[in-house]
Amino acid sequence: MEIVACGSPPARGISELVSLAKADRWDPFVTLSPNATKWASIAHLERQTGYPVRTEFRTPDEELPVPASDAVIACPVTVNTVNKWAAGICDTLALATLVEAIGRGVPIVAVPFSNPAHLAHPAFRRNLRELSDWGVRVIMLDSPYMDSSVWDSGRPPGQTQSPWEIAIAELRRAAGDGVSPKAPL
Known part of the structure; x- marks a missing residue:
């Protein structure tokens, strides 16, 4: 199972999602967007998963350092990534992974995180609907979850699950x- 994290404050807690995935009997590995590398601890994630954290495309003569993903969680996924993903843009490894996952038909869950103004943009909302139409399970968390400290401390007041628990x-x-994403025609 592949975890794709984008550059936003919750990416610093991605090891929590790795732990939950392992407890759920997945074999997780992590791909980070270039901006997520500012938030996540690559060395810790590599020790935790036993796989290299991928951040860049490999060269044609390099072997794939991770197994083929049987499922993908994009969490946290930014507005920028959602908009490029829906357009099929593959200018980072994280985006190429997400675009390819739709084409491969593996289960995909996306959990957006951003500020309220970004989340309200019409293009973002349209692109979430499009991804959902293609089979991506989009989870829009309530506003208490948009406080990035919640992702570090577990759950917002009154909520029963952490964002990571909801995603897994x-x-x-x-x-x-057995629902797989449907590639657009």
Whole structure:
């Protein structure tokens, strides 16, 4: 299972999602967008997963350092990434991974994180609908989850699950439902 994290404050806690994935019997590895490398601890994630954290495209003569992903969680995924993903843009390894996952038909869960103004942009909302139409399970968390400190401390007041728990539970459902993303025609 591949975890794709984008450059936003919650990426610093991605090891929590790795732990939950392992507890759920997935074999997770991590791909970071270039900006996510500013937030996440690459060395820690590599020790935790046993795989190299991927951030750049490999050269044609390099072997793939991770197994083929059987599922993908994009969490946190930024507005920039959602908009490029829906357009099929592959200018980073993280985006190429997400675009390819739709074409490969593996279960995909996306959990956006951004500020309210970005989340309200019409292009972003349209692109989320499009990704959803293609089979991506999009989880829009309530506003208490948009406080990045919540992602570090577990759950916002009154909420029963952390953002990471919500993401892994949705991936479990997606994989169990046998629903695969549908590539656009």
